[in-house]
Amino acid sequence: MTLWTAAEIAAATGGRVEGDFAATGxxxxxxxxxxxxxxxxxKGEATDGHRFVAGAYEKGAAGALVSQPVDGPAVLVADTTHALDDLARASRQRTSARIIGITGSVGKTGTKEALADALARGLRGPVHRSIKSYNNHTGVPLSLARMPAETAFGVFEIGMNHAGELAVLTRLVRPHVAIVTAIAPAHSEFFASEAAIADAKGEIFQGLEPGGTAIIPHDSPHRDRLIAAAEPYAGRIWTFGRDKAADIHAIDAIEVESGGTFVTACLPVADVSFTIAQAGAHWVSNALAVMAAVAAVDGDLASAGLALADMAGLAGRGERREVALEGGTATIVDESYNANPASMAATIATLGAMPAKRRIVVLGEMRELGAGSADFHAGLAAPILAANVDRALLVGEGMAPLGRALEGRIELAHLPDAAAAIDMLGGTLAPGDAVLVKGSNVVGLSRVVAALATDKS
Known part of the structure; x- marks a missing residue:
């Protein structure tokens, strides 16, 4: 199915067609x-995409969007970065889809995936979503440009690490519903305070369509700040959380044998009971935000509940892998994609609730935490001890404060990199072990997961 014709691309970007084509992606x-x-x-700081145009044609590209002549069908523009933004605007302009934008310090990608699945389960039309974590100044316009015109619901993750970035992106997305999942000290290297992070996340409301809905975490200490940010732009503000004063709240949340949670939730439109397949209190919060968004776009709440019950973990964000060993299996919890103090504490608590003969953490340092980095790392000692962790492998120089805080209290190793963690843990994995692997993406702990999650029986 054609997504864009060369003529449509040229009209959107002000470019010139150099050889006709039709693109499907x-x-x-x-x-x-x-x-x-x-x-x-x-064109980026490190490389120029024009170097790879010939290779793209060899892989079957129908055409290219370029700022210099190439040997193949193309649309020629003055600046390809600006042209991608223009194509994103055209995509948003031509659709009648209900659009949801999601930001937050933690939980963005999981909530985005859960919400897209929940809307798709309702069978009310095609659902388009951001892939991976394409949530920045290039990822958001790319995700928009990929949206088919006939989309019924669009779900977009929007991220930032500096003030002002989200305001620009949300005006591209123009959501009917804007969600802030949670506020935590992520990217605090670039902000004076957590309140400043809340202000930056609150920029998402500036792009709301007239009459749009703002969905805000009630239990956050920054709730009122976020509400104030939403009020000039939102036609409706809903809060979600465990507190009964929230507009969308959990009447009951009961852990089930599978590791998930059975929730009865109160929404402005109805009370709904559903099971969340993913473990942890943070997933109760994510699910309440999902249900709020489904209600806000008049989606099918019953189908959304079924989708939450079926949702599998995402690679790098909670996926559980059973590794066959001689005499039994070990469980790997893959949280290797990213980390900040809030998400670390939440997933460590989830590990503590898992039945296991031995609980092991492989934790990589958390980046972009600024002057408070040492305290944030040392602060993980309390959740680790509360979770009855038996062994901790700490990866990266930034983990030194946590190593000092845990020294003499549990079995401990401080390692320079992912390769050392693989060497230390690989031969000692035993049946009944539960291993949490989590750290900032640049630490590369996905390699640890790949090495461990291999049949060793």
């Missing part, structure tokens, strides 16, 4: 190009 990473795609040759 859009990519700006030549490694992700599939037959029929439009390849956008972006």
């Amino acid at each position: 859009v990519s700006f990473d030549s490694r992700e190009v599939e037959p029929g795609h439009l390849f956008v040759a972006m």
